[in-house]
Amino acid sequence: MGRFVDMDHDYRTMDPEFMESIWWVFSELQKKGLIYEGHKPMHICPRCVTPLSNFEVTQGYQDVTDQSVTAMFALEDEPDTYVLAWTTTPWTLPGNLFLAVHPDVEYVTFAYEGKKYIVAEEIWNQRGTPKSLLASTMMARAAEADHQIPSTVGSPIKGKKLMGKHYKPLFPYFVDRYKGRAFRIVTGDFVTTTDGTGIVHIAPGFGTDDFEVGQREGITDVLSHICMDGTFIDEVTDFAGMSAKPKDDPTRTDQNIIDWLANKGLVFTRQTFRHSYPHCWRCDSPL
Numbered sequence: 001m002g003r004f005v006d007m008d009h010d011y012r013t014m015d016p017e018f019m020e021s022i023w024w025v026f027s028e029l030q031k032k033g034l035i036y037e038g039h040k041p042m043h044i045c046p047r048c049v050t051p052l053s054n055f056e057v058t059q060g061y062q063d064v065t066d067q068s069v070t071a072m073f074a075l076e077d078e079p080d081t082y083v084l085a086w087t088t089t090p091w092t093l094p095g096n097l098f099l100a101v102h103p104d105v106e107y108v109t110f111a112y113e114g115k116k117y118i119v120a121e122e123i124w125n126q127r128g129t130p131k132s133l134l135a136s137t138m139m140a141r142a143a144e145a146d147h148q149i150p151s152t153v154g155s156p157i158k159g160k161k162l163m164g165k166h167y168k169p170l171f172p173y174f175v176d177r178y179k180g181r182a183f184r185i186v187t188g189d190f191v192t193t194t195d196g197t198g199i200v201h202i203a204p205g206f207g208t209d210d211f212e213v214g215q216r217e218g219i220t221d222v223l224s225h226i227c228m229d230g231t232f233i234d235e236v237t238d239f240a241g242m243s244a245k246p247k248d249d250p251t252r253t254d255q256n257i258i259d260w261l262a263n264k265g266l267v268f269t270r271q272t273f274r275h276s277y278p279h280c281w282r283c284d285s286p287l
Contacts, residue, residue, distance in 0.1 A: 046230025120198020
């Protein structure tokens with residue numbers, strides 16, 4: 001890679017004149033009321049215990065096989081009715097505060113093994129085809145259960161009709177802190193029906209879309225249930241001190257979390273999933 005550099009008119013960030021110009025710009029912005037303090041989601045390396053810039057993150061993506069799960073979120077006002085959400089990062093589930101649906105996508109309820117489940121209609125229509133991981137697994141489970149073929153209940157409804165419904169938290173750790181403010185269905189234009197169920201689990205402390213949903217819904221005290229060194233905080237009592245993505249076995253903690261949910265009867269499916277995941281360019285630790 002070649003560069004043209006004008007060395008006769010160069011400047012460096014260490015030059016006092018450059019620093020003073022930046023200070024002046026910042027001062028002028030402050031005078032105009034344009035400076036504020038806030039939060040921004042950033043990737044962190046648990047080994048280096050430091051955030052990485054977006055440019056650094058792009059240097060370390062690797063194709064890996066992770067553990068994914070379709071979790072069951074029980075609706076508060078509808079007995080034996082569950083909203084299904086799929087994630088490839090089960091370690092974020094203890095920090096779940098919302099479920100997001102697309103306002104204009106059609107959703108269906110289907111009956112299966114004595115319970116009712118809500119997914120996007122497009123995902124439901126892909127059942128039995130390899131295009132949808134969830135749908136194909138669902139049909140495999142039906143075959144195991146003496147060929148109980150799932151069937152839809154009622155008519156499809158728009159995602160915006162689901163908005164505001166409350167569900168029971170998967171984990172008990174932060175129920176009291178966010179009671180009355182979270183654990184409900186919201187809408188988001190970023191929700192797609194390409195993968196998963198057409199319903200996205202939202203952990204406002206992790207990811208830009210999740211963070212923005214949390215801010216919009218009044219969650220200004222950002223929930224980060226993972227420390228800077230990648231371990232669970234003490235409040236996550238069942239996993240406190242455990243590494244969320246240990247370098248020697250990145251799926252170990254995900255499997256522990258899925259096992260915990262399975263013991264509570266809150267796992268619909270679990271599968272391995274091949275995808276591109278960010279790693280630290282310095283030490284190859286999963287971010």
